[in-house]
Amino acid sequence: MSTTDLFFSSDSVRTAQPLRYAQSVELPGPLRLEKGGELPAVTVVYETYGKLNEAGDNAVLVCHALSGDSHVARHTPDDDPGWWDIVLGPGKVIDTDRYFVICPNLLGGCRGTTGPGSINPATGRPYGQDFPTITIGDMVTVQRMLLDKLGIRQLRAVIGGSMGGHVAMTWAIRHPDRVRGCIAVATSARLTSQALAFDVVGRNAILRDPWFHGGQYYDKPTKPEVGLALARMIGHITYLSREAMQEKFEANRYQPREVPVEFEKKFSVGSYLGYQGKRFVERFDANSYITLTMAMDLFDLGGTVEELTATLRPARCRWLVISFSSDWLFPPEQSQDIVEALVANDIPVSYCNVTSRCGHDAFLLEDDLDRYGALIRDFLHHLDPDTAQPVRADLHGPKSIFHQQRIDYDHILNLIPPQASVLDLGCGRGSLLARLRARGHRRLVGVDIDEQAIVAAVGRGLDVVQADLNHGLRFFRDGQFDYVVLSLTLQAILDVEGVMREMLRVGRQGIVSFPNFGYHKIRRMVAEEGRSPKTAGQLHYDWWNTPNRRFFSILDFEEFCRDRQIRISRQIYLDTESGVEVTTDPNRNADLAIFVLSR
């Protein structure tokens, strides 16, 4: 957890500083709410960063999480730090020299925008628990009204993490015509039952606090501080990963900090939680906590991928979905469900599961900023309609079987007709896709297991999804692509049968290239020298460290296809050493084979 002090994690100990740069607007009511009821009028507090350009197309809407507010980052060097200072600012990931950023405090919050602590005009006292049940959709409605008022018709992107991700996704679904890109970080289509359960316990702690008084505690000397602190303590545990907690508290398990709180202080982690709970109570309202967590708990884009696919159908902007490997509150599988539903709708999406030890809080911390920040920055960059998208030189591209160039790409490109949609399995940094894009193909998707490859491919403006081919291509519909390419990858795959089956389910045609272990030089190494084959290029590994695990020849592969009624419509055999196509006895004379397959 790098530089973070024991008692300062994410936004948890920020106090309720005055919002020096916040602005406020009154939205005319009544606002009809999705779960019934209405609000007579709504105040929205928001902050902006940077300048709206002349075209009015550089606005980025930032949606805060449960305990956030409008203060994303400092406006001036002497300003208080915001909850996403590391991400937003001049020259940063969300570059305020380039984008006009707006972040409103969400409806139901307690930092200026109308919420349960606001005065109910009907009674002249705070709403308290009379504040109606609100939804993420209601929050979006209020944000939309704000943008209308500010004259912002078009958003370059909407971005949010956790509950902010719920808001961002709802924007993309409700107002696809106004959003160019949606960035959903550490979020989900709906909470897991486990996450929901923690919320329920937290709310119960508040609701059953004897000083809660049915929510009308505002004028009381004692407030439901114990209940709210308990809720926050539970929440805080769920925001951290188990590993992160070990790192934070194991070395000094029995050395609690001296903190002026009335909670148990026997253990280091206990003094930390007690302190976090106490500080949270100073800046957050118990009724808002109930209102906002309930909105999050009611958020539901579907309990199955099928339902989710239907819900996301209108969300036709470009998407970037980011999860964190150690996030157990919003686990990566939930992001993968979102990606699956987007892909099923042919909505362009990139997805990366960032390797992290920081749990759900990772998106607020600096530890993994090199990757999630790069993804966000590059994705935003490529949303710019004026951004030239040159095909960058691929310095780290894979190698030919005997040489440094991928000469199979030329042949594969020739096999794919113009305009065809293509899925590249094991796309790496996107070399083949970039060439296809340069040739004018529109619907291009890559899949790779490697995080760095995904980050690099997103950096090129490609749509790539991080996934393990061995676990199936569940992301994709039957026949979704004209061509599915598996270039020099099959030899490293565990589940050959599964990947081949999936490839020909998802693609109308499949193109497979592989090194031929029947090649005469390889045969000679085995037969004459009695040694494991090793060459330059693709086969430059030793027997004990090669990532290749399948050693097969053209004959082997033909038999494999024949046994499974896979139709071979085209075969290209290459001798990559001499750079020529092979026509006679390819199993002996070709070192590389390209097959075009179908069912």
Place this chain on the structure above:
Amino acid sequence: MSTTDLFFSSDSVRTAQPLRYAQSVELPGPLRLEKGGELPAVTVVYETYGKLNEAGDNAVLVCHALSGDSHVARHTPDDDPGWWDIVLGPGKVIDTDRYFVICPNLLGGCRGTTGPGSINPATGRPYGQDFPTITIGDMVTVQRMLLDKLGIRQLRAVIGGSMGGHVAMTWAIRHPDRVRGCIAVATSARLTSQALAFDVVGRNAILRDPWFHGGQYYDKPTKPEVGLALARMIGHITYLSREAMQEKFEANRYQPREVPVEFEKKFSVGSYLGYQGKRFVERFDANSYITLTMAMDLFDLGGTVEELTATLRPARCRWLVISFSSDWLFPPEQSQDIVEALVANDIPVSYCNVTSRCGHDAFLLEDDLDRYGALIRDFLHHLDPDTAQPVRADLHGPKSIFHQQRIDYDHILNLIPPQASVLDLGCGRGSLLARLRARGHRRLVGVDIDEQAIVAAVGRGLDVVQADLNHGLRFFRDGQFDYVVLSLTLQAILDVEGVMREMLRVGRQGIVSFPNFGYHKIRRMVAEEGRSPKTAGQLHYDWWNTPNRRFFSILDFEEFCRDRQIRISRQIYLDTESGVEVTTDPNRNADLAIFVLSR
């Protein structure tokens, strides 16, 4: 979660039934406590099952978890079910026709044994929070005094899960002369910071409940029921896995049950937790909850494997350690630390990480009983000094390279001198180890990644540890074994270098057998047919489904050893088809090679 009803999970809704078969003894005081203070006298309530045999050596001590009690199982068909009814009884895993089982309610509990709800003789009223801090060690002291009183000198085994595992391990450390076997299930050397944090929040909920009255609530009309219920709700979430909660609550997320509780009932999972919390309050005492969780939180066998190794040094009985793959409260890595420390001390141990979807509660549920039950039953069986341990026929043993028998075993056995200690990597069901044991070897340990193989090997009375060779042999000390065997396994290993390095770190000698891909028949397949090699026996797989991923010859392996200064002290080359040793041109004429290696 198979047959479990939504509202009946593990022991959670058992009510405080009268303990019809419980017995009670008074232990003379004062009992001096480890953290200071003393108890003037202690009452212990316990139940027994089965009969103590004449030798007095069939007693099994069962240690309950946090919310358990002395009532492990029903005594008669019409008795109330106990918390481990599925495991204990006539003919069951802990067979009461065979063993004499005793289970006392633990010190500090609230089901008969002295605890905070007992009358403090000094004041004439319940101890409440005047009850001293107790430790797991104090609980063991009380159990030991009870056994002394009952005349039970020797325990066949002590067994416990979760906190019960803490008690069982403490027995093995403190009284190794009285314990033949220790079975530690779903437990840890100390709590993770995350688990500790949840306990702290639960205690805070109780301590800050306004009806707690500093623990003197026994004569009050209102008790700290909300706090205790909140603590139980938090605990309950941590006992279940995320998957288990999905299965339980996803289908009916918005259909809460009608339950007569004052907690939030908006969601299915909420009504469940509210109900669980309410029922728990009916049978459990808030002060006991604080006392017992604190004892668990203070339990600490060491924060590092080094410390743990020192702590476990005296614990010289046989061990069985069981974890559950989806247990995130007591995660498998913690059991692996215990195993590592035991192995470092040359203490015999078997370890299995049971694949389960049930989380921490798995050991109380029927879902995975086929595996954890078999492990416990067989381990207990082989603790019997009278149990003959015949070498069972190995019906599922691995195959020779070309044939159905493992002819390499005979040669490997001949290479190992009598009495040598042996570690078998990739031991499978323990065929080689069983032959070594039959020959009189004492110190034999097996490692395998496969759960079923581990269960089978424990069934043969062997000491086997479930681990992935590719992740290193951290379990073992430098030079811990005379011989480390890697028979017909290297060809399936990803991290060849790492495994070879570890092998020669842990063993003074290493014995490696592998199929030779330089064999003339294989060369012929490659060279003449241009096909991936496939034979009967060990190489009966196809190129696309073989678990083998390393294809190397004797020459390749010799070079590998030479490059790493690995000393080859003996080479045996076999032609397993004709069953003869090969002496000329082995790289061409042998299909199987055995190397004896050292540094």
